[in-house]
Amino acid sequence: KSIASGKSDKSNRTPQPYHVIVKFIGKGDNESDDMKMDENDPDHGNNSCKFFAETEMSRYVDENAFDEEKAYRMMAKFFCSAALPPQMVDDYFHRKMMRVLNPHFHVRASTVGKYCLETYEEEKAKVKQILRSLDGQISLSVDILCYEKRCVYVKEYLCITVHFVDHMWKLKKWILNFSCLWERCDPVEVILETLKDWDIENKISTITTGNEKLFRKRIETIKGVLKEKKELQLDGRLFRVNCCGNIISRMVLCGYKEIDGIIDEVRELCSFGRSLPLWYHTSDHLKQALALEAMGEFSSQDVRDNYRVPSAAEWEKFPEAENFVSDSSSSESEEDDVEEFPENDDGDQKNPI
Template identity: 35%
Template sequence: MPGVSGTNESDNSGDSKDAKSSSSVSVTEGNVKVREYDPKKDLRALGQWICSNQDPPKYFENVDYIQSIGVFNRLFKPTFNEVEGECMEVYERMKVETKKVLRNFDGQISLCVDVLTDNNDFGQCSSNLGQHYRDYLCISAHFIDEKWKLRKWVLYFCTLSVSGQSDDLLKKCEDRGIFRSLEDWGIENKISTLTMGNDKFCNEVAEYVKRYIQVKKELRRNSQLFRVYCCGDLFREMVQDAFEKIEDIVHKVRRVYTFTTEYPMWFLKMANLQDALKLWSIGKLSSKDVIDSHDVPSPEEWNKVEGVCKAVESIHKVSGALFEPEIEVTANVYLYHLHELREMLTRMSIGSEGFNRSIVEGMLGKVDEYWDHMFLLLAISAALDPRFKMRYIEFVCSKVEGRDGNSQVPAVLEAIRKQFAEYVIRFPEKGNCASYSHSKGQSDPPVRANHTFTVLQDYQQFIQSNHHPAKISELDIYLDQPVLPWSQDFNALAWWRSAAAKYPTLSRMARDFLAIPVSLSTCGEAYYTLSRPADEHMICLKPDLMNALMCARSWPYRR
């Protein structure tokens, strides 16, 4: 019998493994039952593959690329319209399951609303799938699941503005997805914080969303902890302001030194300027021939470049710790790194003068402004790190002179206790309090028999009837324990997962606070001098497919 291909996929499968299970089976002889080739099964498998892998969608316009995956029948040659339709069906099935997970989730969800930009020129993509626009709205939910995995699930992705339109952006945010998306997902009563950029537009949107959420639920500390400002945006603003101060000098540097790359990342610009400084310091950019041929920077101007680079280098060190680790950073470490940056800039300010000192003081002003907005949230999160607890809060506050200092410590502790008390009410746990009393089998010492025996017996009964063993909460037990030794590789989520049995209620609080995204930027995005870029492979797609793939590829629960 000639070889025939068929598929063996289960209808309930849903990820890339399922796609492999639908690969063709060649049968040449024997008693093996031969099934006819069913293109619908391969189409379902391909839709699941696209929704669960990161391959650029336009690749699947090419039948040869589909065949190169090696799991589909050689006769399978779908059109992209068929593939698009199947992806939408897969997305809808996955969305049903994802909704169940979020609606049944018993913790708090932190919301991110990010505005991404297509930094390319307007026009047609290289693909023929549609026209791309400039600004895009991305709504995502951040939480730590029951397995203590940090999740970032995209809920909605859409075009925010189109070239030539002048609609009010604030109204477009409402109309194009934020409120409608929250209602669709049914999670309005779970939203605890909102992370957005730091500009005026984002502040207006955040206030708009806060009022909407307050109608649905009571926010923490009367919404004091609701608005989260993006730490990555803070760093970018600090760097951009510093570089703008020496923009004319940088133009002169470029006349005598060719930058190795023009990619819009601020650490690359810093590296190029540092390389130019090294050449200047050994005389290669200050020879008579160079000076006679070009309008080169003066020694004073080179000194300004050096001062800016040193200040930017301090930001780069902290950014490297926050945005380039192998494990995902949680909210507990931001206070520590911001304090480290503040200390570096303070020392630099003391050792500088004139222009360079003004640059550093400008950076310190931005850090202090961010500190004022975010201190309470970052301090609570840091206290939930067993390496820090309240001891680190006390240490930090003792170092911050003239900015409330130690008076902030009681406020932080009070906020932590109030938050914990709310969790105790919401999640009553057995053993939530421990009592200091006699252990089992231990009895009171015998009372000597004498002429006052009756009086002493009455007194003993009085003591017992009025004695209430001192109770101590999980929070007090946790705070009373010594802090853990410092470890750079410490994983707060792993620690709390193992400590959840000992601190059942406090671990719930930790799970919600550690999940708060303090920065919209991750990894390379944190170093862009322009707005955060949208995925160029996604924005070429039709709006519905763009949204479907942005969402589905972020969800781990698939059917």
Template identity: 30%
Template sequence: MSSNKESVGGADNMSDDLVELSDEETVQIDGEESAKPTNESKENMDNSEDGQKRKCNSEAWTHFINIEVKEEGKMVKKHQCIHCKKRFTVQRTKTTSHLLRHLPKCTGIKRLKGKKGFINFQPSSSDNASEYNLNGGYDHMKCREIIAKMIIAHELPFSFVEYYWFNELMKYNNPFYQKVSRSTIRKDCMRVVEVEREKLKKVFKSVDMISITSDCWTSNQTVGYMCLTAHFIDSNWKIQKYIIGFSELAPPHNGEVISDAILECLIKWGIQDKIGTITLDNASNNDRAASILKNVFKGKGKLHFEDLFFHVRCCAHILNLVVQDGLGTIDCCLVKVREGVKYLRKTPGRLLKFGEIAITLGIPTRRSLCTDVKTRWNSTHRMLESAMHYKLVFQGYALRDSNFEWSPTDDEWARAEKVCKLLEVFLVATKLFSGTLYPTANLFLVEIYKVKKVITNAYESKDEFLNKMSAPMFAKFDKYWGEIGVLMSIASILDPRFKKLSVSWTFKKLYSADEVDDRVEDVIVKLKSLYEKYSDAFQMARASKYNSTSTSCVAQKNGEEEDFMTFLKTMPIETSQKSEVDVYLEEPSYIVLDNQEFDVLKWWGQSSSKFPVLSKMARNILSIPITTVASESAFSAGGRILDDYRSSLTKDMVELLVCGGDWIKSVSKATIQTLEQSAKEEENLEVQIPTSDEAFN
């Protein structure tokens, strides 16, 4: 164990450099008298027989210390292994051969190297986990790097490295560990993030097109931040997302400020010419920012999808607006249920009485009673659903407690039931949009159709309440369907299981019979128009490569024959009458068995040799995010990093910790939580209904 000199109170006096632990540590061996190390240093602690001091350069001194122990009534010098605490006699010749022979058999070193006979943790799933093995011995700088990554990824304070018991643990695991200060680990974190930044820049250089999502957030210090996330499909046909900016946003947060901040971040990364789409919330300042950015990219001739879908509106946000319009029609019932649940949660006695009434009425009490968050409509739906389960209990409790004023009327309950049934399809779509793995755009068309179909049925219903409630929902959804419908339709066609069938089937259920064919043909025309642009770019790139190859062939030495394969690659492509789009659409759909999982990106990766142009286009379209969930999820981390105790962090350090944490988690394959999962963890929205005295325990 470390001496008391290694206390928490001395942390503030540490320098920015490594702080070595004291060599004068006391080691207590069970069953023997206390042993203390000698005062001589390792460099000149021993004298040779001729009286000359000699330096101890042997490798053994990395693993042994000199101590004095009491044997037969007198103090005797011994060599002690710092790993297994085994002692050896000091040779008169001062040789260390017997010490070196001990090292391969040392049980302490075997434990460090993970040999059999010791309990080991499961190996890391990280792709670069092999660089942290101990076969090459302990590397203190590598240990500091791992600690820095741990602090960034798990949002720990820099002072974590100065905690007394953390240092005790590290010293116990490896005596070579040296304590570091918060200033040192802060610099280590900056170096770690800078290394990850350079790696990511290299990745961006190999990507043809990047889609970005952005959202704004206000911290507990009322400081505005903008998060910018890059999305793309890598060379292995895996969808990737990285937070590339978490910058402070100067007020006012108008379109000009937002567009300037986004453009500045893109230029800093060198990807301003690779942006295909930008996904933003449905707000006027975001519309203005998207228009400014679109004008900039159009002026430079860098619009990847012509003028089709540069600005993508967040579907999750649109659904939220649609749902809020519907919930507004039963606002009175919402207020009563929300305030009633709050009233019941205030004391265990009220909840117990509520549970006893439920048992008397024969209503199961396994279901929790939920409250909601006004800005999260799915929590409002959950609150209403749980309240309707206890509908009769609410009425019975109001008769027994004169202070309870929040029991909805029968008409309000009926309306709430209709709304809940209507919103169930929204829940499925929202879970897909806010999914953990951020699914590709080919999956959204059918789910959006279900939402639109439910709203249309309610709008055309003879039920006066449903008709009135769905009118604003129908108008708002129809306003944005035209913008997102084309993107979803083209992405769905690029799914080999669906092709034109998904669009034809969906449009038949959404539009009248006389306009279905025209709408389907319009989508196909836009798909082929995009393909022609990609084909022209592909031919130009090939021609450029052909010209460079021809020039190199001319420059060859006289008499040197060019390789036949090189000549073959320079031959122009023979264009057939049918394009890749026509061939793809005419082939039968890919059949997937019921128990078989299908990866659309893997399919296109395997088919890239057959469809070289169309696969490149599919890579870019399928990577387009239709929600800002990836950017919004960063605000949970931002809220934890910028808590009340760390509000003095500079804006550069906040960006470093948020972005760096995202990069390190991506490398370590850490699980990305959905917004719904985060909400459940951060807020106590549910309360169990007690039915006995356990409510007071």
């Protein structure tokens, strides 16, 4: 048997730091017997320090060896989580970073893209498994979102979202499809294809949509297909519920309709940048433009030679539109301050209608 110690032997007082002293202890009468090893010993050949060192080294190498496939999988998860394209690996600083981490690992965009697709399919299978366990407990919301770039074009996007309560009683909101609607693209076909792809045609309990384009005949078509798979609650009756925020937004758009063309001219004068589909951003920009016009910023000949400046009559339309917008937004804030359950004279709460 062998004993390894990092300390010096008591019989030898000479310090021996960073050395390993091996003492062989046997049953022999002399030192030569202690040094002999039985060839019939099953551990013969495995008791050497060389074998011990090789075993430990191989174990260290196995645990710390670079796994290229594992590296690609982790990189794909990062790219998917950060919504980065696989072509990002060709970026100069990314290649420089990879050379520092591992000079022998040459990342390819095509390989990263392949692992990104595999990661998507793996996560999609997990989501499908969760949705399959929800029997008629999924609420579907369908929206058409518009991206308006003034004077150029309008793009429409279809957003399909599922809402449900999981086993931990937490409300979940998952977007299953977000795609651009082209001229010949029918939203109904996209919706039905999405439900079929995620295998939830017989799991839907309610459908919510906030767009007139989807509310009428198209929703009836979707309802008819779903009723073939599962009986809908209340026999699939449609209830029209208007959102307060949507009502305010429509009122503001009506107020801006009279000055829609002038807004484009003011945007070029003030360089508002990108046209955001948020009415309160437009309102803030118009207030700044009115303040600049009052200071005479748009009266110079240089400005008038390069831009079309609204006339005095057109400038007068802005305060009227802004007053309408201010009244609409203030009415929304007042509704937020009203008690949800007002009390009557007896101190009891009235039942909400």
